[in-house]
Amino acid sequence: MTATAPTYPYTAPAGPPALLLDSITKTYRSKAGAVDALRGVTYHFARGSFTAVMGPSGSGKSTLLQCAAGLDHPTTGTVVLNGVTLLGLNEVELTKLRRAEMGFVFQAYNLLPSLTVYDNVALPLRLTGRRPARNDVQRVLEQVGLEGKAKRRPAELSGGQQQRVAIARALITRPSVFFADEPTGALDSGTSRQILGLLREATDRVGQTVVMVTHDPVAAAYAERVLFLSDGLLAGHLDRATPAQIAAAMSDLER
Amino acid sequence: MFFLSRQTVGRHRSLYAGSFVALAVGVFLLGLAATATAATIAYHGPASASISVTTLGGDGTAPQNVKVPLSDADVSGLQTVLSMVGTISGFITVFVIASTFAFAVASRRREYGLLRLIGATPRQIRRMVLGEAVAVALAASLTGAIAAQLATPLLLRKASYTELAPVKLEPASPWVPLAIAVGAGLLVAMLGARSAARRAGRVGPIDALREASLEPPRIGPVRVVFGLLFLAGAITMLTLIRPSSGEGAVPLAMFTPMVMVIALTLLAPLVVPLVGRVWAVPLVAWTQVSGRLARSNVLAAPRRSASLAAPILAISAIAGSMVLSLSFAADSAAATIRDAVRAPIVVTGAAPVDRAGVKAVDAGVPLQVVRVAADYAELEDAEGIDPVIASQTRDLTVRSGDLGELTGNTVAVSKEMAGFEGYRVGAEVPVVFPDRKPVKLRVVAIVKDAFGVNPSFLIPLELAREHAPQARTERSFVLPADGVAPADLVQRIPGAQLATDWEADQAEGLRKGNRLGLVMLLGPAALYSAIAIANTLLMGSLQRRHEFVTSRLLGATPAQLRRMVLWESSLVGAVALSLGAAITITVGVLVRHSMTSGVADVPITVPWGILLGIGGLCLTLAVGSALAPTAYLLRVVAGQNAIQQGQ
Ligand SMILES: Nc1ncnc2c1ncn2[C@@H]1O[C@H](COP(=O)(O)OP(=O)(O)OP(=O)(O)O)[C@@H](O)[C@H]1O
Ligand SMILES: [Mg+2]
Numbered sequence: 001m002t003a004t005a006p007t008y009p010y011t012a013p014a015g016p017p018a019l020l021l022d023s024i025t026k027t028y029r030s031k032a033g034a035v036d037a038l039r040g041v042t043y044h045f046a047r048g049s050f051t052a053v054m055g056p057s058g059s060g061k062s063t064l065l066q067c068a069a070g071l072d073h074p075t076t077g078t079v080v081l082n083g084v085t086l087l088g089l090n091e092v093e094l095t096k097l098r099r100a101e102m103g104f105v106f107q108a109y110n111l112l113p114s115l116t117v118y119d120n121v122a123l124p125l126r127l128t129g130r131r132p133a134r135n136d137v138q139r140v141l142e143q144v145g146l147e148g149k150a151k152r153r154p155a156e157l158s159g160g161q162q163q164r165v166a167i168a169r170a171l172i173t174r175p176s177v178f179f180a181d182e183p184t185g186a187l188d189s190g191t192s193r194q195i196l197g198l199l200r201e202a203t204d205r206v207g208q209t210v211v212m213v214t215h216d217p218v219a220a221a222y223a224e225r226v227l228f229l230s231d232g233l234l235a236g237h238l239d240r241a242t243p244a245q246i247a248a249a250m251s252d253l254e255r
Numbered sequence: 256m257f258f259l260s261r262q263t264v265g266r267h268r269s270l271y272a273g274s275f276v277a278l279a280v281g282v283f284l285l286g287l288a289a290t291a292t293a294a295t296i297a298y299h300g301p302a303s304a305s306i307s308v309t310t311l312g313g314d315g316t317a318p319q320n321v322k323v324p325l326s327d328a329d330v331s332g333l334q335t336v337l338s339m340v341g342t343i344s345g346f347i348t349v350f351v352i353a354s355t356f357a358f359a360v361a362s363r364r365r366e367y368g369l370l371r372l373i374g375a376t377p378r379q380i381r382r383m384v385l386g387e388a389v390a391v392a393l394a395a396s397l398t399g400a401i402a403a404q405l406a407t408p409l410l411l412r413k414a415s416y417t418e419l420a421p422v423k424l425e426p427a428s429p430w431v432p433l434a435i436a437v438g439a440g441l442l443v444a445m446l447g448a449r450s451a452a453r454r455a456g457r458v459g460p461i462d463a464l465r466e467a468s469l470e471p472p473r474i475g476p477v478r479v480v481f482g483l484l485f486l487a488g489a490i491t492m493l494t495l496i497r498p499s500s501g502e503g504a505v506p507l508a509m510f511t512p513m514v515m516v517i518a519l520t521l522l523a524p525l526v527v528p529l530v531g532r533v534w535a536v537p538l539v540a541w542t543q544v545s546g547r548l549a550r551s552n553v554l555a556a557p558r559r560s561a562s563l564a565a566p567i568l569a570i571s572a573i574a575g576s577m578v579l580s581l582s583f584a585a586d587s588a589a590a591t592i593r594d595a596v597r598a599p600i601v602v603t604g605a606a607p608v609d610r611a612g613v614k615a616v617d618a619g620v621p622l623q624v625v626r627v628a629a630d631y632a633e634l635e636d637a638e639g640i641d642p643v644i645a646s647q648t649r650d651l652t653v654r655s656g657d658l659g660e661l662t663g664n665t666v667a668v669s670k671e672m673a674g675f676e677g678y679r680v681g682a683e684v685p686v687v688f689p690d691r692k693p694v695k696l697r698v699v700a701i702v703k704d705a706f707g708v709n710p711s712f713l714i715p716l717e718l719a720r721e722h723a724p725q726a727r728t729e730r731s732f733v734l735p736a737d738g739v740a741p742a743d744l745v746q747r748i749p750g751a752q753l754a755t756d757w758e759a760d761q762a763e764g765l766r767k768g769n770r771l772g773l774v775m776l777l778g779p780a781a782l783y784s785a786i787a788i789a790n791t792l793l794m795g796s797l798q799r800r801h802e803f804v805t806s807r808l809l810g811a812t813p814a815q816l817r818r819m820v821l822w823e824s825s826l827v828g829a830v831a832l833s834l835g836a837a838i839t840i841t842v843g844v845l846v847r848h849s850m851t852s853g854v855a856d857v858p859i860t861v862p863w864g865i866l867l868g869i870g871g872l873c874l875t876l877a878v879g880s881a882l883a884p885t886a887y888l889l890r891v892v893a894g895q896n897a898i899q900q901g902q
Contacts, residue, residue: 062464071372071461092376098460099374106464112366127374169373181464 017044017080018209019068019177024077026063026232037063038074039232047176048207050200052220054246055229056254061213062181064229068211069102069179070094082176099124103170103178103208107185110166111154117141118150121169132172140168144198160191167198178202180212184219196222217246228253271387273790274355274444275395280786281348282399282440283406284779288341289432290407295330295337295420297427306625308632308687316630323625323632325689333420336775339509343573343780345439346513350520350569351787352447356388358562358791360451362798367455368463377456384452385445392444396437403436404429474524474558482521489515496845498852508580508846512572515838519568523561528554530830538822545815549822553830563791563824564831567873570784571835574777574869579843581769582862587850588707589762590857593755595705598648598732599741601757603750605728610748612739617641617648618731620716622723625687628676635686636710639719639726642667648732649708656680656700662715666696672711673701684712688722707761730757781869788873789880792824796884803888813889817882824881828874839866 026038037060045051053061066072068079070086079086081101089097104110111120121140122132141147144164154162163183170178178199184192200222202208212223220226221243228235230253238249305324312318324330360367367380375383411424492511496504519526535550553560598617606616620639625632642658645651651658654670661667668678678684684696696714719726733751735744745751752760806816851857 066461066464071459071464092378095371095374095376095460098372104372110369112369123370124373127370127376127379173374 018047018049018082019045019211020078020080021045021064021068022078022080024064024067024074024079026060026067026072027075036232038067040077041229041232041234042077043227043234045177045209045211047209048203049225050203050210050223051212052223052226053211053213053229054215054217054220054226054250054253055235057215059229060232061229065179065181065211065213069104069177070098099128099173101176103167103173103175105163105166105170105178105180105183107182108159111162111169113154115153116150117146117152117154117157117165120154120165121172124169124173128173136172140171143171144168145194158191160187160194163187163191163195164198167195171202174206174208176209178208178210178212180210182214183212184214184216189218192216192219217243217250220246271359271391273794274352274359274388274391275398277351277355277783277787277790278348278392278395278440278444279399279402280783281344281351281443282396282436283402284344284783285341285348285439286400286403286433286436287406287410287779288337288344289436290403290426290429291410291414291424292334292337292341293427293429293432294407294411294424295334298330298422298424306687306689306691308625308627308693310632311627311629311685313629319630321632323634325623325634329634330420330422330424333414333417333424336772339776340779343509343776344783345443347566347569347573347780347783347787348440349443349447350516351566351783351790352443353450354447354520354562354565355787355791355794356384356444356448356451357454358559358794360384360455361558361562362794363455364458364462367458368460371458371460372463380458381452381456384455385448388444388448388452389441392441392448395444396440399440400433400437404433478521479525482518485514485518485521489518493841493845496842496849498849504846504849505580505584508576508842509573511842512576512838516569516572519834519838520561520565523564523568524557526834527561527564527827527830528557530833531560531826534826534829534833538826542818542822545818546822548819549826552819552823553826559795560827560830563795563827563877564834566784566787566791567828567831567877568835570781570788571832571869571873572838574781575835575839575866576842577777578773578862578865578869579839580846581773582766582860583843583847584850585762585765585769586858586860587847587854588765589758590851590854591705592707592761593758594854595650595708596648596732596754596758597650598734599754600733600735600745600748601752601754602731602733602748603752604730606731606733606748606751612736612744612747614734614736615644615647616731616733617644618728619645620719620723620726621710621729622689622719622726624689624712626712627685627687627693632687635712637666637712637714637719638710639716639723640713641716642713644734645713645732648734650703650705651709651713652703654701654703656698658700658702660699661713662717664694664696664718665699665715667700667702667713668698669704669709669711670701671704673698689726690722690724692722694722707765785872785876788876792877792880793884796820796881797888799885800888800891803885807889816889817885820881820885821878824878825874828877832870832873836870 021041021043024038024041025036028035028037041064053064055061063072067074070079070081070089073087081097084097086094086097112123115123118137118141122137125132125136138147138150141150144167146161146164146168149157149161154165157165166183180199183199184195187195196219199210199212203210210223212219214220221241224240226238226241226246226249228237228249235253236249238245241249305322307320307322309318309320310316370380370383371377407426407429411426414420415423489511492507492514496507496511531550531553535546535553538546539550602616605618607613608616608618617640622637622639623634624637626635640661642651642661646658651667656667658667666684668684672678678698678701680698680701682698684698685693686696687693696712702709702713732754733744733748735741741753745753803816807813811819847857847859
């Protein structure tokens with residue numbers, strides 16, 4: 001691993017933190033026994049940064065993302081988003097914070113099958129009680145290259161188009177943080193490039209913060225920083241790395 | 256959120272079609288019962304067909320004028336049946352709606368999770384589910400009401416000039432009854448949707464990311480508490496079915512299963528897997544992989560299985576209990592009649608007294624009197640008898656007082672009636688006779704009950720003749736002279752029957768009457784439950800497209816999947832039916848015990864045909880409506896595979 005300090009917690013990069021994780025642990029308990037999915041993660045995501053999270057399967061990437069986004073409660077530790085500590089919030093406050101500040105894109109099952117593309121994109125606005133302006137919706141649809149597809153339903157779109165609808169939906173509320181869990185996991189490389197380009201654009205143009213979990217070194221190379229997670233712990237990072245460097249680091253980690 | 260509700264209802268048509276049909280049929284039945292009741296209320300027979308009396312008043316009530324219709328214009332029988340039809344339909348509706356909505360919510364966890372993820376609050380989700388319920392309920396209730404309005408004339412035509420309503424009934428103004436039915440439909444839908452909505456509100460955003468169809472296995476403490484409360488209530492009601500409850504045993508036999516069904520449905524997520532495990536033992540032993548899969552599908556989703564089992568449990572328990580109870584009631588009535596008749600010969604109509612070989616003829620005159628009480632007046636059956644002869648031809652065992660004093664303005668009262676009204680020897684019973692003359696009758700004796708042979712009020716023969724000159728003897732009991740064989744005498748008297756034959760005829764008549772009542776009461780409920788059973792299973796199977804596709808890709812053959820669904824639905828059906836059978840048997844045993852105490856040698860008639868028919872029908876419906884959509888889905892899946900391979 002080139003250019004990587006093996007000791008963590010990592011000191012914050014330049015810029016005010018958009019998202020702060022402080023000694024996060026997560027233990028899943030079930031009948032089969034307890035699993036320590038995260039074992040103490042501390043990290044600052046700088047505002048306007050694009051960070052990829054990589055690691056072997058089962059290393060806790062999805063768990064990290066879910067805890068960071070307040071979808072799941074960490075067992076110990078705190079998460080601070082734009083100065084707000086998630087721990088103290090109740091379900092409704094958390095929901096309101098989520099719809100104002102966060103956008104989500106996952107590998108699949110992102111859209112409501114009963115709604116048209118237009119309605120899916122406009123949904124977050126409607127949920128806040130606002131009437132979506134037609135222009136706003138059209139604008140984000142254009143931004144993701146789906147201007148002609150507003151009337152379609154998700155089942156009538158390809159997987160890549162569906163992901164783009166999900167991104168459009170996340171863009172429309174102008175969230176400060178974007179969470180993506182393997183957003184390109186089910187797509188071919190060409191379509192992946194489009195999706196990643198959109199995420200890249202979000203950080204470059206609008207200053208949104210993107211946290212993306214991925215298995216794909218090519219996808220990770222779109223990020224300015226790649227974080228490596230292993231066995232529930234941060235194991236290192238690479239800045240502005242090429243896919244080849246990232247792949248090499250990954251195979252080191254998996255060994 | 257109403258915007259979303261509208262859209263999702265459209266999309267989840269197969270889920271909501273079930274709720275829609277269930278509710279529309281429920282409102283149809285309620286509406287029909289309501290419009291028909293309105294017709295009976297609106298019915299005013301000719302003045303000659305009723306008697307006006309003034310109630311006694313006292314005990315804080317003022318005397319008031321009431322009109323009591325005579326039996327040839329009495330529609331209260333129909334009213335009673337209609338109110339029972341309404342009750343059963345209402346019950347099944349609440350029940351089916353609650354379980355269809357619960358089912359719809361359970362199969363859409365992932366969708367709610369996604370909505371929560373992109374910013375819907377729990378409250379918005381609840382409102383969305385309720386909004387969907389309102390949309391469906393509104394459409395369904397109006398459909399049901401219109402159908403009820405269209406069917407009302409037909410029902411009234413069928414009901415007119417029957418035993419229940421011996422008059423011609425005309426449709427009354429439909430607005431009020433239909434408004435009640437629609438209102439009830441909306442209310443029921445809201446009640447049914449409320450707990451489903453609350454459960455939907457508890458879905459977290461994380462559920463969008465997890466394998467969402469796996470529901471949390473635990474059931475809420477509130478549900479358990481209510482389940483146990485209802486169970487306690489049902490057990491209390493069961494203990495009330497005892498010899499002292501008399502005629503009350505039959506209504507109890509109707510309502511106890513309902514309470515029991517509610518209890519078991521609330522506890523179903525606990526009970527169904529438990530019973531399911533037992534039934535799965537032979538299944539797993541006899542089949543190969545399909546039985547095992549079916550077992551784990553039923554046990555791993557206890558709530559889903561519970562929703563599927565609920566309507567089968569409801570109808571089998573309620574119908575089974577009623578069928579069995581009424582059959583046992585007829586058995587005990589037959590035994591009572593048998594024991595109450597002492598004369599060896601019964602003649603239809605009046606028998607000639609002077610015929611050779613006849614020792615005595617007990618030709619009672621049946622009539623109806625209006626009994627006037629403090630705040631009501633009621634038509635009662637009475638009979639004018641000659642106490643000397645009648646106490647030889649029938650069982651008139653005196654509990655207190657003296658039958659010999661039955662002359663003039665006197666009456667002998669059956670023990671049960673005396674118990675209800677607190678009559679004692681020496682008390683006065685104010686009545687109005689068919690000739691509109693009010694008379695105060697003095698109670699001279701309390702006699703043993705003999706349903707089907709003696710009415711509750713026995714008056715002197717002369718008194719009956721005086722006040723009801725038109726009344727005719729309908730059946731007479733004949734005592735042969737000493738040394739004359741009844742079998743010979745029967746040949747010589749027209750219309751005569753051996754008492755044993757007559758008793759058998761009476762029992763048969765009772766059963767026939769019961770059958771009619773059962774058809775009227777259970778017919779609509781059974782039809783409704785059939786729809787509900789088909790409905791939940793259809794919905795359930797149509798939701799499983801994804802699972803079937805995956806299984807097919809994994810190499811399961813269509814036959815294996817079909818077998819799996821077959822075993823699954825049979826397993827759910829068997830669980831529900833065994834619970835239903837347990838309720839039926841418990842109620843039946845208690846009813847029988849309560850009715851036969853003090854009567855010896857009561858025959859046992861178990862209507863096996865009907866009971867097994869109910870079970871078989873439930874099972875056939877369950878399996879059929881699970882298999883049909885499965886076969887359809889498998890064909891669709893196969894078609895898609897072929898297309899993909901062709902590309
Ligand atoms: N709901 C859960 N209950 C119990 N254990 C869980 C749960 N979710 C995840 N785990 C466990 O926690 C650990 C981390 O899981 P996580 O999903 O975060 O891994 P991941 O890095 O995202 O893996 P992948 O790359 O395969 O998606 C794993 O060992 C997993 O089995
Ligand atoms: Mg993951």
